[in-house]
Amino acid sequence: SYVLAQPPSVSVAPGKTARITCGGDNVASKTVHWYQQKPGRAPMLVIHYDSDRPSGIPDRVSGSNSGNTATLTISRVEAGDEADYYCQVWDRSSDHWVFGGGTKLTVL
Amino acid sequence: QVQLVESGGGVVQPGRSLRLSCEASGSTFSSYGMHWVRQAPGKGLEWVALTWYDGSREYHADSVKGRFTISRDNSKNTLYLQMNGLRAEDTAVYYCATGGSGSPFYSGMDVWGQGTTVTVSS
Numbered sequence: 077s078y079v080l081a082q083p084p085s086v087s088v089a090p091g092k093t094a095r096i097t098c099g100g101d102n103v104a105s106k107t108v109h110w111y112q113q114k115p116g117r118a119p120m121l122v123i124h125y126d127s128d129r130p131s132g133i134p135d136r137v138s139g140s141n142s143g144n145t146a147t148l149t150i151s152r153v154e155a156g157d158e159a160d161y162y163c164q165v166w167d168r169s170s171d172h173w174v175f176g177g178g179t180k181l182t183v184l
Numbered sequence: 185q186v187q188l189v190e191s192g193g194g195v196v197q198p199g200r201s202l203r204l205s206c207e208a209s210g211s212t213f214s215s216y217g218m219h220w221v222r223q224a225p226g227k228g229l230e231w232v233a234l235t236w237y238d239g240s241r242e243y244h245a246d247s248v249k250g251r252f253t254i255s256r257d258n259s260k261n262t263l264y265l266q267m268n269g270l271r272a273e274d275t276a277v278y279y280c281a282t283g284g285s286g287s288p289f290y291s292g293m294d295v296w297g298q299g300t301t302v303t304v305s306s
Binding site: 077107109111113118119120121124125130160162164166168171172173174175176177178 | 289
């Protein structure tokens, strides 16, 4: 089955740029979505269709997808961005929806 | 936009059954594919199942295939997850989420419920 690999943790200072990667075999051929989850809360969609922002998501948040790596980029990081982030795709070969293992973003 | 509220969670013994519900309000439930996603304590998200907007197609994760069944009743704006043969490893928070108003294959999970907790323990 298709596997998405994320780093367990990323740390960044306030005001800097955080980049969270999502690796998968030729992931560029798939449509990647990203979710933010804060403790005790349901996940929230922050990027869909590789790079589109749903309504209400600030333009500090962006996404890209190329080759074997999709990337979620958060610019001008704020304390409120501290959360777990998950990437997700649909795997055509198995008709399964697949999540990455998640990345905990810590704001120093 | 649709709002989702899950119910039906609880503590259940291994081998027993439980049915979760997800009631939708505020929009056209019957337009959306619908997912169940779960999260074991301290773990990441795991996709469980999807039903097409009209219930004509269903997909289940390998970990639950043959034990869990997703279904929906569009006349009641409600999504279900029938869980049979529960195991300790099914212990998790279960979320329902919309799968987009078009093909759910390429859509993100736009709207999520608050989750309902299932604990499988003797």
